[in-house]
Amino acid sequence: MWWNALVEGFSAGGGISSGITxxxxxxxxxxxxxxxxxxxxxxxxxxxxxxxGQIDSIFRINYTDPWIQGDDKRTSRTIMIxxxxxxxTIVHGNVDGNSSLTIGRITGGMEFSRPIRPxxxxxxxxxxxxxGVRDDKGDPIIKDCxxxxxxxxxxxxxxTLLAKIxxxxxxxxxxxxxxxxxxxEQGLPLLSEWLSFxxxxxxxxxxxxxxxxxxxxSLSGGHVKGNFSPYEAFAIGGTNSVRGYEEGGVGSGRxxxxxxxxxxxxxxxxxxxxxxxxxxxxxxxxxxxPGDPAGARGKPGSGHGYGFGIRVDSPLGxxxxxxxxxxxxxKRFHFGVGHRN
Numbered sequence: 001m002w003w004n005a006l007v008e009g010f011s012a013g014g015g016i017s018s019g020i021t022x023x024x025x026x027x028x029x030x031x032x033x034x035x036x037x038x039x040x041x042x043x044x045x046x047x048x049x050x051x052x053g054q055i056d057s058i059f060r061i062n063y064t065d066p067w068i069q070g071d072d073k074r075t076s077r078t079i080m081i082x083x084x085x086x087x088x089t090i091v092h093g094n095v096d097g098n099s100s101l102t103i104g105r106i107t108g109g110m111e112f113s114r115p116i117r118p119x120x121x122x123x124x125x126x127x128x129x130x131x132g133v134r135d136d137k138g139d140p141i142i143k144d145c146x147x148x149x150x151x152x153x154x155x156x157x158x159x160t161l162l163a164k165i166x167x168x169x170x171x172x173x174x175x176x177x178x179x180x181x182x183x184x185e186q187g188l189p190l191l192s193e194w195l196s197f198x199x200x201x202x203x204x205x206x207x208x209x210x211x212x213x214x215x216x217x218s219l220s221g222g223h224v225k226g227n228f229s230p231y232e233a234f235a236i237g238g239t240n241s242v243r244g245y246e247e248g249g250v251g252s253g254r255x256x257x258x259x260x261x262x263x264x265x266x267x268x269x270x271x272x273x274x275x276x277x278x279x280x281x282x283x284x285x286x287x288x289x290p291g292d293p294a295g296a297r298g299k300p301g302s303g304h305g306y307g308f309g310i311r312v313d314s315p316l317g318x319x320x321x322x323x324x325x326x327x328x329x330x331k332r333f334h335f336g337v338g339h340r341n
Contacts, residue, residue, distance in 0.1 A: 204220070
């Protein structure tokens with residue numbers, strides 16, 4: 001159930017839906033969104049949104065000036081504030097005594113974006129984050145059920161000031177077109193207790209049409225160097241990673257590579273079929289994550305999955321229902337809304 005309203009540049013909407021997924025915002029989801037598309041009569045945009053799942057929640061405020069006055073490079077500026085809560089099971093597993101960990105993040109920052117050349121854009125920003133882990137009672141904790149650390153500082157929360165640089169190449173703009181996105185984040189230890197690390201992440205995608213069918217190949221990889229929290233490790237496995245595994249079921253590493261291949265084809269009306277194969281690995285870096293959360297929980301560190309599914313166009317984006325098998329002989333349904341990351 002969804003509702004929307006539009007009045008003189010204002011818009012608002014909300015709804016309730018349900019999903020069969022073990023991923024972020026799983027189960028019953030409620031959402032609300034409000035936007036003003038012409039703040040101060042200068043085409044500046046204010047967006048406020050809230051999404052709430054059974055465990056997860058994200059509250060976000062974005063204020064965007066799409067073209068800073070007097071700038072001839074078409075630079076935009078976005079000011080962002082976000083408060084989120086996500087399940088710690090993605091990295092720390094789902095075992096007795098540790099099944100209700102949640103990771104809370106309060107984030108605020110500013111980003112500047114501009115076109116660099118045709119089909120290329122760049123973003124630079126500065127973001128502050130305070131993050132910590134809480135138990136099912138909402139109390140902060142610093143160790144899991146294996147007595148492994150949950151924060152890098154040993155305190156109830158970690159503070160990080162991140163400088164971010166990202167470039168984006170997009171082909172035609174369609175989801176099946178080519179895309180290349182390198183991203184670098186650097187933790188700035190302006191205070192001694194702030195975390196210092198370098199995180200590099202890259203995503204690439206290439207689509208090819210063969211008659212009515214489309215082949216989509218995607219590859220992503222990254223590495224973190226320095227002092228970082230276990231929950232900042234790259235989680236591998238799940239709906240947007242290696243299907244056939246639960247979220248984070250393959251492993252969590254300081255490094256990772258995930259590759260995917262899909263063939264989609266029209267069936268009838270807004271419905272299309274898809275077959276896929278995924279592979280992911282932590283490149284042997286799982287034990288280098290503080291506390292080795294993947295090793296303590298017996299995660300394999302690498303794995304592949306394959307399967308089939310259907311996708312249905314909707315006002316919310318593609319609705320994805322997929323059935324996958326993994327190399328551990330497990331089977332799993334995956335449900336998602338929107339394109340895979």
